[in-house]
Amino acid sequence: METQPLEIQKKQYAKIVKEIRPKPPLLRNLAGAFVVGGLIAVIGQIFLNLYQGLGLSLQEAGAAESATLVFLAALLTGLGVYDEIAKVGGAGSIVPITGFANSMVSPAMEYRGEGLVLGVGARLFTVAGPVLVFGIVTGWAIGIFYYFFR
């Protein structure tokens, strides 16, 4: 059998790969993100109402609610449960503040063998670092703008 030039083989290969590769199941992903993201928000709302019922102001209750969600997410990440939620929820498990907590615990756990300082301490901020940098710089710029132009 005569072999074809390498270029053509490459093109044929790329074509086959393109045909075979499964398309991302967009609708299923969107449904998962909507339901999981929505449910996490509802859990947040439940705690918010609870803390307000205990006499906290809206602002205080919001802070306590965030801390509670972060605690639960850190715990579930440690137990390996959050990964399972993420498989269904996709972005619905990333965007809520629970996803922020998960993005801290996950790499810190994985690289724990590198020590408390460079393993845990540094890896807690693999994702949280960029989030805080851009969040704080943006907030600072808004504050500066408000100071001069209010």
Added chain:
Amino acid sequence: MIFFKAFLVGGLICVVAQLLMDLTSYKITPAHILVGFVTAGALLSAFGFYQPLVNWAGAGATVPLSGFGHLIAQGAVQGVQEKGLLGVFSGGITTTATGITAAIVFGYFASIFFRAKG
């Protein structure tokens, strides 16, 4: 009713993120999503678009990380009102201090107590 609104808005904000991840050709990681949503939330807040959403949907708007950005922006503005220029530097962290400390402390202990699988 507030629970339904929270579900709707919280879910829809995550759908936007899922669309960004699935429909763009760039490699968008969770880090990019989180950074994007914090920044977008802060900017929307500065232009006055985010507070109405919080008033309507409660936790549906505050639980997604765009709510964290909103809190930073609110803090910066409050900081200026109370302390002037110094408040520009302290405000954003003041409003988010509880969340940040909780994330660091609980994150630290979770990574110490639990072992990664595999």
